[in-house]
Amino acid sequence: MTIVWLFILFISISLGCTESPPESTIRIGLSIAPTNLDPRMATDAPSARVNRLLYSTLVDFAENATPLPALARWEAVTPTQYRFHLLEPRPTFPNGDRITAKDVQETYRSVQDPKTASPHRGIYQNIQHIEVLSESTLDFFLLHPDSLFPSYLVIGILPANLIKIAHPFHEDPVGSGPFTFHQRPDDTRLILKRRKDAQLVEFIRVSDPTVRSLKLLAGEIHLLQNDLPPELVAYLAESPSISLQHKQGSKFTYLGFNHLDPVVGQNLIRKAIAHAINREQIIRFVLGGRARPAHALFPPNHWLGSSQLEGYAYDPPQAKALLDQAGFSGNRSPVLIYKTSTDSFRLRLATILQEQLQQVGITVSIHSHDWGTFYGDIKAGHFQMYSLSWVGLKTPDIFRQAFHSHSVPPQGVNRGQYTDPVTDDLIEQAEGASQNQTQQQIYASLQQRLLETLPYIPLWYEDNVALATTAIRGYTLRTDGNFDGLVDVQWTQSPSTQPQLTKETRSGL
Amino acid sequence: MQHFILKRLMSALVGVLGVISLVFFLIHMIPGDPVDVMLGETALAADREALRQGLGLHLPLHEQWWNYLSSLAQADLGHSIFSGRPIVELLLERIPATLHLSLTALGVAILIGVPLGLLAATRQHSIYDYGSMGFALFGMSIPNFWMGPLLILIGALWLEWFPVSGREGWNAVILPALTLGTAMAAILARMVRSSLLEILDEDFLRTAHAKGLSPFQAILTHAFPNALLPVLTLVGLQLGGLLGGAVITETVFAWPGLGLLMIEAIQQRDYQVVQAAVLCISITYIFVNLFTDLLYAWLDPRIDWQDPS
Numbered sequence: 001m002t003i004v005w006l007f008i009l010f011i012s013i014s015l016g017c018t019e020s021p022p023e024s025t026i027r028i029g030l031s032i033a034p035t036n037l038d039p040r041m042a043t044d045a046p047s048a049r050v051n052r053l054l055y056s057t058l059v060d061f062a063e064n065a066t067p068l069p070a071l072a073r074w075e076a077v078t079p080t081q082y083r084f085h086l087l088e089p090r091p092t093f094p095n096g097d098r099i100t101a102k103d104v105q106e107t108y109r110s111v112q113d114p115k116t117a118s119p120h121r122g123i124y125q126n127i128q129h130i131e132v133l134s135e136s137t138l139d140f141f142l143l144h145p146d147s148l149f150p151s152y153l154v155i156g157i158l159p160a161n162l163i164k165i166a167h168p169f170h171e172d173p174v175g176s177g178p179f180t181f182h183q184r185p186d187d188t189r190l191i192l193k194r195r196k197d198a199q200l201v202e203f204i205r206v207s208d209p210t211v212r213s214l215k216l217l218a219g220e221i222h223l224l225q226n227d228l229p230p231e232l233v234a235y236l237a238e239s240p241s242i243s244l245q246h247k248q249g250s251k252f253t254y255l256g257f258n259h260l261d262p263v264v265g266q267n268l269i270r271k272a273i274a275h276a277i278n279r280e281q282i283i284r285f286v287l288g289g290r291a292r293p294a295h296a297l298f299p300p301n302h303w304l305g306s307s308q309l310e311g312y313a314y315d316p317p318q319a320k321a322l323l324d325q326a327g328f329s330g331n332r333s334p335v336l337i338y339k340t341s342t343d344s345f346r347l348r349l350a351t352i353l354q355e356q357l358q359q360v361g362i363t364v365s366i367h368s369h370d371w372g373t374f375y376g377d378i379k380a381g382h383f384q385m386y387s388l389s390w391v392g393l394k395t396p397d398i399f400r401q402a403f404h405s406h407s408v409p410p411q412g413v414n415r416g417q418y419t420d421p422v423t424d425d426l427i428e429q430a431e432g433a434s435q436n437q438t439q440q441q442i443y444a445s446l447q448q449r450l451l452e453t454l455p456y457i458p459l460w461y462e463d464n465v466a467l468a469t470t471a472i473r474g475y476t477l478r479t480d481g482n483f484d485g486l487v488d489v490q491w492t493q494s495p496s497t498q499p500q501l502t503k504e505t506r507s508g509l
Numbered sequence: 510m511q512h513f514i515l516k517r518l519m520s521a522l523v524g525v526l527g528v529i530s531l532v533f534f535l536i537h538m539i540p541g542d543p544v545d546v547m548l549g550e551t552a553l554a555a556d557r558e559a560l561r562q563g564l565g566l567h568l569p570l571h572e573q574w575w576n577y578l579s580s581l582a583q584a585d586l587g588h589s590i591f592s593g594r595p596i597v598e599l600l601l602e603r604i605p606a607t608l609h610l611s612l613t614a615l616g617v618a619i620l621i622g623v624p625l626g627l628l629a630a631t632r633q634h635s636i637y638d639y640g641s642m643g644f645a646l647f648g649m650s651i652p653n654f655w656m657g658p659l660l661i662l663i664g665a666l667w668l669e670w671f672p673v674s675g676r677e678g679w680n681a682v683i684l685p686a687l688t689l690g691t692a693m694a695a696i697l698a699r700m701v702r703s704s705l706l707e708i709l710d711e712d713f714l715r716t717a718h719a720k721g722l723s724p725f726q727a728i729l730t731h732a733f734p735n736a737l738l739p740v741l742t743l744v745g746l747q748l749g750g751l752l753g754g755a756v757i758t759e760t761v762f763a764w765p766g767l768g769l770l771m772i773e774a775i776q777q778r779d780y781q782v783v784q785a786a787v788l789c790i791s792i793t794y795i796f797v798n799l800f801t802d803l804l805y806a807w808l809d810p811r812i813d814w815q816d817p818s
Contacts, residue, residue, distance in 0.1 A: 035592045211658070211762070
């Protein structure tokens with residue numbers, strides 16, 4: 001009898017599943033779900049990427065990361081006054097109201113308001129006040145001159161009337177972007193509707209990369225972008241129903257050091273490590289060739305990037321000689337603790353680096369922790385050597401944040417407590433330069449200085465990779481890994497007869 | 510009976526208090542700062558401090574603990590530090606998914622484990638016995654993180670009968686339930702077999718046979734109900750574990766249940782959500798155990814209500 005009752009219960013419960021959206025919904029697999037759909041509050045990359053689809057911003061970036069007019073064009077009236085003119089036709093909010101200068105003013109005013117508790121408030125401290133001149137013109141008045149100011153205006157614009165009534169944008173976003181919020185069945189799924197043709201696009205969080213790949217193979221999701229181990233990318237690319245596109249990316253991976261440490265605090269040791277790492281081999285055999293060696297924070301195709309920088313060649317004898325100079329010769333070898341996360345791919349990289357450093361006589365002990373513990377340790381300065389990546393770097397304010405001696409946490413992200421008066425001076429000079437060309441020259445000198453003093457050892461820039469089933473076409477990858485390609489991607493009813501991803505984007509490089 | 514339930518509930522309250530206090534102090538001890546998670550590293554020091562004060566994180570740990578208990582007493586679980594959503598809302602979103610998966614897995618386990626155990630016991634030392642116990646060994650030995658992808662490969666990719674993961678569609682629960690259920694079925698089959706073997710030589714069964722019942726009838730109506738008691742305890746314990754969230758299975762199948770919520774919250778250092786999830790799990794454990802004890806006493810008239818255990 002018990003079995004019968006349980007069986008009935010089993011059947012009844014089995015019917016209690018969640019609803020599926022229409023079959024023509026384009027589905028994208030994510031490793032981490034977007035958590036906050038209020039652009040004033042979001043700090044994580046998935047939220048920022050989805051918010052770009054929901055909201056319009058004043059300024060956007062070209063492929064080389066120079067700021068471009070998006071909602072508005074601008075002019076510097078004085079070094080501390082920027083005038084923005086909203087471009088026509090102005091986009092509309094879902095209720096049909098066009099974006100006005102008042103909406104822009106209220107959005108930035110609310111970010112500056114301590115009551116909003118926006119994590120981005122610090123970026124806009126330099127704004128003294130914002131003045132609306134007409135429905136489509138407004139002025140930003142700054143406390144200090146900043147020639148890079150327009151490139152910071154990337155917060156999605158919210159409707160002023162809803163800001164005033166403290167609308168919960170984080171769960172009911174209202175923007176003027178190419179998509180509108182449609183539904184959030186649970187916090188692992190988010191469905192958006194494209195405004196131009198009502199096409200539904202669903203983001204599904206599947207944390208396990210193998211399961212994400214299997215879902216793509218089964219056609220349950222139609223697009224995967226990044227966050228996959230290279231071997232899975234290679235495996236999926238072999239499937240005739242899946243197209244692969246890859247494009248040079250700006251995700252910068254580096255080795256970080258604690259500069260207060262008696263061993264890795266020595267420049268000679270860091271240089272020895274730089275010469276001991278065979279980047280080319282790792283890129284070729286471990287990353288599947290989908291990365292470029294890095295010599296600086298910004299890749300050469302960035303407006304501040306430089307192809308003139310010469311990195312540290314793989315040279316084990318030179319590494320040994322440098323260790324000798326540092327006093328590590330004979331039986332005396334440096335023993336380093338390398339911290340990393342428990343991610344299997346990052347662990348594999350760690351073991352390869354361990355092996356390569358062992359070849360020149362540096363013993364490395366790998367300590368892997370769950371992400372929260374690992375990242376907490378890095379931010380607290382509890383490390384000797386670690387590896388991390390910077391994602392989405394566009395503006396040169398990162399130099400101050402990461403390398404200025406005043407940016408030691410909690411004032412910034414100089415986690416290794418690197419101090420170099422020359423670097424500080426170059427950062428300050430560059431920030432104060434009014435001419436773009438002068439600024440570029442100073443930043444080039446700064447990057448050369450960083451390469452010599454090695455606060456980080458630059459490793460590589462990872463390519464962006466997108467894998468799509470033939471159920472969709474027209475998706476294009478961006479250098480920054482954003483989902484802007486979803487604005488034009490098409491659902492195709494008969495996948496087998498449709499062309500796959502466009503040739504330009506397939507070649508990518 | 511009322512006295513017994515009251516006594517159990519009182520001791521459960523002490524247990525729950527112990528569990529949530531332990532979790533409270535442990536989660537606050539591990540490295541990682543929720544203020545960093547919320548504001549990022551580039552936030553202003555003043556904003557960080559304001560948020561720290563707003564969340565009460567500036568207070569000494571024992572004061573934070575007391576405040577947390579006071580909020581709990583007012584049934585206030587608070588808001589998620591990370592998403593800002595009320596925790597009750599998050600739990601209500603996840604509990605149905607966990608119930609759905611757990612009860613289906615239990616159904617799978619019973620449907621597979623009980624018949625196998627019966628078969629093995631009644632055909633002791635036969636090929637059926639060895640086959641059933643072989644399955645049990647196989648089921649217990651395979652970890653869920655391997656069984657899950659294997660079932661996905663067969664059921665979703667080769668046969669195309671089930672979705673790979675998620676909770677959409679009536680059949681989405683089958684693969685995760687099979688993953689969880691087979692391990693449990695294996696243990697259940699062994700338990701049913703050993704319980705039945707102890708009973709098969711009892712006098713009352715000989716009497717049942719003597720009065721003309723077929724072997725099948727005798728086993729089903731006399732032997733099996735008497736062998737159920739230890740099985741029931743096992744099922745109760747397993748169900749308690751399942752309702753607490755099958756972390757690995759929920760992760761592999763992207764099943765939006767309580768286990769997955771807790772893992773995500775631990776990774777994000779979302780203190781409030783971790784505490785609420787643990788509270789929910791410990792209460793579930795206690796109630797399932799209480800229910801099992803009551804059922805135990807109800808099924809076996811020899812058991813005294815004063816002390817059913």
